[in-house]
Amino acid sequence: MTIPSVPPAGFPDPVTIRDTVEELLRDFLDQQDRAAVDLPELALFTGLLRELLAAGGKRIRPVLCVTGWHAISAEPPPQALWRAAASMELFHAFALIHDDIMDNSATRRGRPTAHRALASLHPGRPDADSLGVNAAILLGDLALGWSDELLHTPEITTAQAALIWPHLNALRRETLVGQYLDLAATGQVPADPATAWRIIRYKTAKYTVERPLQLGALLAGASPVQLRVLSEYATPLGEAYQLRDDLLGVYGDPRHTGKSTLEDLREGKQTVLISLAGKTASTAQQHTLRTHLGNQDLTEPDAIRIRKILHTSRARRTVEHLIADRHRLALNALDNDHLRPAATEALRHLAEQFQHRTA
Numbered sequence: 001m002t003i004p005s006v007p008p009a010g011f012p013d014p015v016t017i018r019d020t021v022e023e024l025l026r027d028f029l030d031q032q033d034r035a036a037v038d039l040p041e042l043a044l045f046t047g048l049l050r051e052l053l054a055a056g057g058k059r060i061r062p063v064l065c066v067t068g069w070h071a072i073s074a075e076p077p078p079q080a081l082w083r084a085a086a087s088m089e090l091f092h093a094f095a096l097i098h099d100d101i102m103d104n105s106a107t108r109r110g111r112p113t114a115h116r117a118l119a120s121l122h123p124g125r126p127d128a129d130s131l132g133v134n135a136a137i138l139l140g141d142l143a144l145g146w147s148d149e150l151l152h153t154p155e156i157t158t159a160q161a162a163l164i165w166p167h168l169n170a171l172r173r174e175t176l177v178g179q180y181l182d183l184a185a186t187g188q189v190p191a192d193p194a195t196a197w198r199i200i201r202y203k204t205a206k207y208t209v210e211r212p213l214q215l216g217a218l219l220a221g222a223s224p225v226q227l228r229v230l231s232e233y234a235t236p237l238g239e240a241y242q243l244r245d246d247l248l249g250v251y252g253d254p255r256h257t258g259k260s261t262l263e264d265l266r267e268g269k270q271t272v273l274i275s276l277a278g279k280t281a282s283t284a285q286q287h288t289l290r291t292h293l294g295n296q297d298l299t300e301p302d303a304i305r306i307r308k309i310l311h312t313s314r315a316r317r318t319v320e321h322l323i324a325d326r327h328r329l330a331l332n333a334l335d336n337d338h339l340r341p342a343a344t345e346a347l348r349h350l351a352e353q354f355q356h357r358t359a
Contacts, residue, residue, distance in 0.1 A: 012066060045139050049142075056109045061208060064208075068217040080156045084215055097139055107260075108258070160218075181202070182270060187268035192275065200238075213233075214227055229336060251307070262303055281309055292305065
């Protein structure tokens, strides 16, 4: 099957979707500032959220949410759909802020993480680091609450709300479980492959691809069959996306990814890549993995030793094959007439972008 090199004519350009969502979020944050003129401290938090949004990001979830609408409906997206897409991005901001705290990450999108930025505002305090963490937790909580507020609008009907809220609650449960599994498994070498796959499913496949697509489709009135097709496309594509992310975390270019290739290794991240290496590594290699993975003082020479094990165990090559297999499964799920043709082409294009991304 042929994959279009550009989105189909007449279909919303992802750049246009991103720009529209970003404008909506800027207006929303401006409204929050105007509503709290007696709380000047709030500007610190809205400012940090603006910086996080301005630092980049692919806006995958909003793009997929709007694409889900167009997969079902030929009508222009209503304001309710745009607010749902923006809500997904604000929820993602909450997740990133808290995730960076849990991982003790120093940078996000090439800039200091929220807790590090907040700590830097208090250089003379001995507890600046803990203050930064605590303030960042508040910032994440605020983003989570505001992601809900975006959806409490007359533009979302009672019938639409009854459809989307169970869906959003499921997304939150799944994301929480995926994050817990990730935290509990981090540093456990050799890794448990079943756990690594569950982390991918709940932390990425559903959260990043399946639920956003289905959210837009639900607002457009999707049938159960159409939702199933989107799920059959999204699940393997989301898995492929995370598998690629795991490779980029070890082999990527920091100028493109915005983070060091030592970060995931220092955290001892539980990934399919690592689990495959641990499963086939020799006793000596397993000792090397146990010694260096999760070591906060890991150096580049240590990382080179780990990468050599990933190569000799064929783990890296196997993950590339897994990505290609899941990419193919995602495309096969679109070989039907349940979705609008233009949307099917757009979904193929997105799958191609996911397959070959470098950031």
